Amino acid sequence: MRFNKLDLNLLVALDALLTERSISRAGERLHLSQPATSNALARLRTYFDDELLVQQGRTMVLTPRAEGLVDPVREVLMRIDSTIAEKPRFDPGTSTRSFILLVSDFTTTVLMQPLIEQLFQEAPGVQLHLRAQNNRPVEQLEEYGADILIIPEQYASPRHPSVTLFEETYLCVTWEGNPHVTNALGFDDYLAAGHVVADYSGARHIPAFDGWFLERFGVKRRIEISAPTMAALPSLVVGTHRVATVHKRIALRAVQLGLPVRIWEPPLEIPPMRQKLQWHRHRDKDPGLEWLRERAMAVATRI
Template sequence: MRFKGLDLNLLLALDVLLDEQSVSRAAERMNISQPAMSAALTRIREYFSDPILQLHGKKMIPTAHAIRIRPRLKEVLRDLDVLISESSQFDPSKSDRRFRIGTSDYLLAVLFPGVTQEIEQTAPAIRIETVQPSDSMSSTLDQGFLDLIISPEYMLSSDHPTEPLFEEDYVVVGWAKNPAFRRRKLTQDDFFKAGHVAVELGRVRRTSFAEFHLQDMPRARRIDMNVSSFLVAPEMVVNSMRLTVMQRRLALLFAERLDIAISEMPFPFPKMQEMIQYHSTREKDPGLRWLIDLVKKHAVMDDKKR
């Protein structure tokens, strides 16, 4: 789509490039290849007759023109997002809308199979695109690249509305033949003497909810392995003496196919509050409301199954 000869998709690319000041990071954030982002930067430079980003040593620095247009660019993108989202009607059975959701593989595994099955039956042209958590997820929502974030409360921005989804508690998971699981309940000594598989997310704010709280324990664990996916952690304890702390819903799901045992935490541990967040300009978006209500419906159904 063009306006005065400019491909409007390039405005999104320009915004991300100015935020990241890196072609590779901008490409990662927009989920496109680095050559594609480089090509977009070339077209942006040609249209504006300005380098936009210039190499200074090993860094890319915005030009004076880029700095001057950046605030207006963000306003334009926000206004476009509001304009597009404020449709007066939404019929899921006829809509071909694409929703982009920032969420973890844990939620994709325990919640979204039911959500996507219902969408297939009642809104077959609706498309769902999911984005894994990252350090830039909140800013991605700010700029309209995401429709929703589903995440623990502590990871969300205070700038946009949030709604509670469900509470999750944590359990200890290990190989079913691990001697520590022969007793009815794992002890604190069992927990701290074992090696652990830890899940860490992002490049800067690396800790998951469990790691965030376990780091404050008065007694340190021995972490044998760090992984970047909740779905990998239970696989890594099978045929070993390692343990991992994980969400109860996910542990129960994996217990159906892996030779694992599940124990309650051997000390008090906080519950995680999963939340839904959306941009403040999208509160009256009927399509987004439909999706939020659908996700909430399946969260309640999952609670009742447990």
Template structure:
């Protein structure tokens, strides 16, 4: 890649390139001066400097009017696209219109949030951003932050208790915990208390294979580990959200995880009622 010779650029007044474009467009010193909102003497001085810089007349009189030289036309044709590009860049960002966006958006979600958010999100995008294609990667909070750190996704949605300064977070809401179980296999009533729940084996979702669930961590922080809490009661740690719900519906264990609303297709699975 060629480097820019900044020292050489310092010897050139880049405003002269704007003046050259105006002179070629207007074919008149007075007309170019009006375009640049400067006086005619200043425009004449710019023309003199251009002639010295390029070694060319730039404009010459022919049949009672001024005409650009061939060299001036050639240089102006090369310069104009760059001037237009610079003008567009310095005007600021255009107003974002999701309807006109055509691109792929990579996001990261946990499996439980996929079932909760994606159906309504996709339906919303069909109307308001039809050209936006979602690419979703599943993973736990740590994995999602890794994907963000390496630029593999642009957005991550999950439970992040503590974010480093490298990330910008926004609270979307609070989600309570839900206890899902099969009443035919697990001896719990409609409104079991903490003692009854802790007496049963548990199922929870994990991407790292950890048997210590967020529910266990919450109980540990609440200092219930003596008489009431006997330590992690995890019987099954499973990656798939559907798998954990099916296991809770068919096995003698309770599923303790954040209570996310389910899409109709997921809500019909065993153990989700």
């Protein structure tokens, strides 16, 4: 099919080339040989009267014209997929569809087990693939790399629809043998203690909670242990005099698992965290995703 003299099949090749910025990798993604991919690039260069990709050292970079095509081309393809390629009906009882969810370790710990159990009862053939979020999770969603993103409200994108799954408050956790915290955890105790925190960035900067804490109280917590997981924090205070400020469900789970810890109400008022479920705006009417969103929201009311 052609539109304005452009072979629309070339749009798929263009999207792959713009994303991969490599003829060989784009060919692998398209299941085409390198000569066939090079030929597609040559035709695209002729149509747009632009080089699109140019060699710079050992890598290929996009021209300004190509940079301007990245989002429009991807949006066109996603619109086609959501309005034409998607089946109009979804039968969970017989479906073998795969869904990709971008989730944190917190979401995996508190939501995924009951959700997977519920889905298995209704749709035993449906597959869920849980993926870790990188430092730009909304871009992962926009690049069509996931069906659903579950993320705190402050990081959700206003460009795409979302719903609140649940709210989460905080508790503090200390080792039950900590001699400095026996009857209550006061604010002075909190400041005096070393802290165990979650840091998902892999870079040295102030985590989100500490930025809020510093702005609110004008002091910094003394962070002595950081880990790339919220779920493990209660275990990391064991045998120490440190404190961890964690999501309430994580703290209660640690007690239920028999960890030698004690939990305390925080000695300061911490705003609750609202966990959002987000999806791409062009997939809003996807019947499979509608079903999955409804089930996730129903399960979230029970956790």
